Amino acid sequence: MSSIPLRLVQGSVPKSSGPRPLEAVLQNKSLYPVFQPIVKLDDGSVYAHEALIRGPQGTALHTPDALLRAADEEGLGYAFETACVRATLRSWGRMQTAGRLFVNVSAEALITAYEGRGQQGLLDWIQDFHVTPRMLVLEITEHERVDNMDRLAEVVQEVRAAGLALALDDFGDGRSSLRLWSQIKPEVVKIDKYFTRNISAHGDKLKTIQALQHIATIFGTALVAEGIETAEDLRVLRDVGIEYGQGYFLGRPDAVPLQWLPALPKQVLQERQVAVFPELGRLSQGGHLRSLSLVRAPTVSPETHNDTLARIFLDNSTLHAVAVVEGERPVGIINRAHFMNEYSKLYYREVWGRKPCVVHANMEPRLIEREHSVDELVGILTSQDQRYLSDGFIATDNGRYVGIGTGDQLVRSVTETRIEAARHANPLTFLPGNIPITQHIERLLKKQACFVACYADLNHFKPYNDYYGYWRGDEMIRLLARIAMEQCDAQRDFLGHVGGDDFILLFQSEDWRARCERLVAEFGERARALFDENARQAGGIEAEDRHGVRRFFPCTTLSIGAVVVDGHQFTRAEDVANLAAMAKHDAKLSPTGLHETVLA
Structure with missing residues (x-):
C-alpha cells in the first residue's frame, strides 16, 4: 500500500446503479503488490521488502494516489486496507521469499x-497465507491524528506479543509524532525522505539525522532512511551509521522481490572512500551564554532607601552594583562607585538617607537573557556607551532576574565562547575547524581508507599582513579558501581551516x-592582485622581519606539504596531522611549492 494514510470513512454513501470504480476493483480482486527492497547499509544485503499496492494496469x-482518493470518495477505507493486506500476503506467501515483509496499515485499521x-484470529488469518508472523512488520502509516493513542498502544502490545514487529513510517514529516514513537516503541522507524534527499549537500539535514539517531538509541529503535536516490546521499547515510536504506538508487518497486543488490549501489557500499559530510552554511559564531558566571547579588526595589542600599554595599565589599527589581522584573542598575561617591558627601545622609535610591539608578540597564548568543552581545563591547562595561549587566531567564555580572566577565565569556565556536567552524572562512578536521581524519582511519593529507601554508604572509593591515590579510586568507574550494x-575531498593562514586538505x-x-599556481597568480602596483613591479615589499630587521620579502605564495596515507598504518588523527605539518616545512624549501612525503 502507499505510504499515504487513509481514514476509515463513516456514514452512508449514495447508492448507484452499479458498483463504483474501486468497489469493482475490490470485487474483482484486481489489486496486486509490488515490492521495494530495504537494504542493510553495512554489508549491502537485502534485509526486507516493503509492499506497495497497485491497481489494474492501464x-x-x-x-496508489488514485486508489486512495477513490477509497476516500467511495467510503471504502477499511475494506480497501483489508484488500491491500490480503493481496500482499497472498502474493508473498506464494513466492516464499526470504527476509521480512513490511506491510502498510493505518492505526485505525489495525485497531x-x-x-x-x-x-x-489475526495470527490464524496471516498463517492461512503461509506467511510467518515473526517475519511480518506492520508499518504504521498514520498521517491523521491518532484519536486514541492509549488504545493503539494496547493493541500494539498484543500484536507484538503474537510475534509481529512494528514500524513507524515517514517520521519527521510533521504528522508522525515523537509521542507515537515513544508510546508504541516500534522496532523500526523510517525517516521521511525530506531529510535524506540531497543530504550530501545540506548540513542541517545531516544534523537532524544525527539527532534522530540519538533518540533511536534511547528507544532501542533501528532506523531506515527512505528516499535514497544518489550515490552521494548513500555514502553520507552509510558513513553516519544509518542501519537500513530504501530508495530508487538501491532498488525500484517490482513484482518480483530483489534477491541481490545491483552492482552500482553495492560498489558504493563496499568502497573505502569516506563521504565528506556537509557543513552548516554559516555556523553561529557564538552559541548561548548559559555558562556565564553570575553574582547572586541582593536586589533593591525602587522604594528602597539610600541608607539601606549603603548597608548592602558595605556588607558586600566585592559587589560592583545592585539591580533594581519590581517583582521579578529588573528595571534598573545602581553602580557601587557612583552611589558611594554621592553617599559620602557632606550632609548627604541627613538629607537623602531616607529617600528612595532609584534616583541613582541607570534605568536603561543592559539585560542579557541566558539564551542570548555571542553575536547579540558583541555590540555591548563595541558600544560608545561604556556604562554597560562599568555598571555590568543584569542576567535574566525569561525576563526574570537571576543575577548580575561585570564587564570583565562579559568580555571573558564572549572570548571563550568564540574560541570554542572557532574549533568547529572558522569565523573568517566558515570552513570546518579543528574538531571537524579531526573527526574526518578519524573516520578515514576507521575505514582504513587511502587518502592524502595536505597542509597548506602561506609564504611571507606576516610581512604582508603587517604592511597592508589585518583587513587585507583577511582578504588574502579568504582568497586562499575560495581557490582551495574550487x-x-x-564529494571526495575535505577542506578545513586550522586557523590563521593554515589549511588542511584531505584528498x-x-x-x-x-x-x-593548480592550487599553488592559481593562488600565486591571483594573490599578486592584492599587492599595490609598485610591489608587483618589484616582486615584493620592504618590511620588518620577526626580529625587527627591515628587509625585502617576495610576494606571498603558497606551500603544500602532502603525505600519502594508508589507513592501515595509523590509528590517531594527531599522527596524520603532525606528518602533514612536517611535510609543509619541506614544501617551503621546494621550488615548486609542493612536497610529497613518502612513508616507508
Whole structure:
C-alpha cells in the first residue's frame, strides 16, 4: 500500500446503479503488490521488502494516489486496507521469499482488525497465507491524528506479543509524532525522505539525522532512511551509521522481490572512500551564554532607601552594583562607585538617607537573557556607551532576574565562547575547524581508507599582513579558501581551516597532485592582485622581519606539504596531522611549492 494514510470513512454513501470504480476493483480482486527492497547499509544485503499496492494496469486506478482518493470518495477505507493486506500476503506467501515483509496499515485499521478478530484470529488469518508472523512488520502509516493513542498502544502490545514487529513510517514529516514513537516503541522507524534527499549537500539535514539517531538509541529503535536516490546521499547515510536504506538508487518497486543488490549501489557500499559530510552554511559564531558566571547579588526595589542600599554595599565589599527589581522584573542598575561617591558627601545622609535610591539608578540597564548568543552581545563591547562595561549587566531567564555580572566577565565569556565556536567552524572562512578536521581524519582511519593529507601554508604572509593591515590579510586568507574550494571535489575531498593562514586538505581524489599544483599556481597568480602596483613591479615589499630587521620579502605564495596515507598504518588523527605539518616545512624549501612525503 502507499505510504499515504487513509481514514476509515463513516456514514452512508449514495447508492448507484452499479458498483463504483474501486468497489469493482475490490470485487474483482484486481489489486496486486509490488515490492521495494530495504537494504542493510553495512554489508549491502537485502534485509526486507516493503509492499506497495497497485491497481489494474492501464486504468485510472493503477497508481496508489488514485486508489486512495477513490477509497476516500467511495467510503471504502477499511475494506480497501483489508484488500491491500490480503493481496500482499497472498502474493508473498506464494513466492516464499526470504527476509521480512513490511506491510502498510493505518492505526485505525489495525485497531479495527484486532478488535474484530482478536490476537489469535489475526495470527490464524496471516498463517492461512503461509506467511510467518515473526517475519511480518506492520508499518504504521498514520498521517491523521491518532484519536486514541492509549488504545493503539494496547493493541500494539498484543500484536507484538503474537510475534509481529512494528514500524513507524515517514517520521519527521510533521504528522508522525515523537509521542507515537515513544508510546508504541516500534522496532523500526523510517525517516521521511525530506531529510535524506540531497543530504550530501545540506548540513542541517545531516544534523537532524544525527539527532534522530540519538533518540533511536534511547528507544532501542533501528532506523531506515527512505528516499535514497544518489550515490552521494548513500555514502553520507552509510558513513553516519544509518542501519537500513530504501530508495530508487538501491532498488525500484517490482513484482518480483530483489534477491541481490545491483552492482552500482553495492560498489558504493563496499568502497573505502569516506563521504565528506556537509557543513552548516554559516555556523553561529557564538552559541548561548548559559555558562556565564553570575553574582547572586541582593536586589533593591525602587522604594528602597539610600541608607539601606549603603548597608548592602558595605556588607558586600566585592559587589560592583545592585539591580533594581519590581517583582521579578529588573528595571534598573545602581553602580557601587557612583552611589558611594554621592553617599559620602557632606550632609548627604541627613538629607537623602531616607529617600528612595532609584534616583541613582541607570534605568536603561543592559539585560542579557541566558539564551542570548555571542553575536547579540558583541555590540555591548563595541558600544560608545561604556556604562554597560562599568555598571555590568543584569542576567535574566525569561525576563526574570537571576543575577548580575561585570564587564570583565562579559568580555571573558564572549572570548571563550568564540574560541570554542572557532574549533568547529572558522569565523573568517566558515570552513570546518579543528574538531571537524579531526573527526574526518578519524573516520578515514576507521575505514582504513587511502587518502592524502595536505597542509597548506602561506609564504611571507606576516610581512604582508603587517604592511597592508589585518583587513587585507583577511582578504588574502579568504582568497586562499575560495581557490582551495574550487580545487576540491566536494564529494571526495575535505577542506578545513586550522586557523590563521593554515589549511588542511584531505584528498580522496586520485588526481590530488594535479589539484595541488593548480592550487599553488592559481593562488600565486591571483594573490599578486592584492599587492599595490609598485610591489608587483618589484616582486615584493620592504618590511620588518620577526626580529625587527627591515628587509625585502617576495610576494606571498603558497606551500603544500602532502603525505600519502594508508589507513592501515595509523590509528590517531594527531599522527596524520603532525606528518602533514612536517611535510609543509619541506614544501617551503621546494621550488615548486609542493612536497610529497613518502612513508616507508
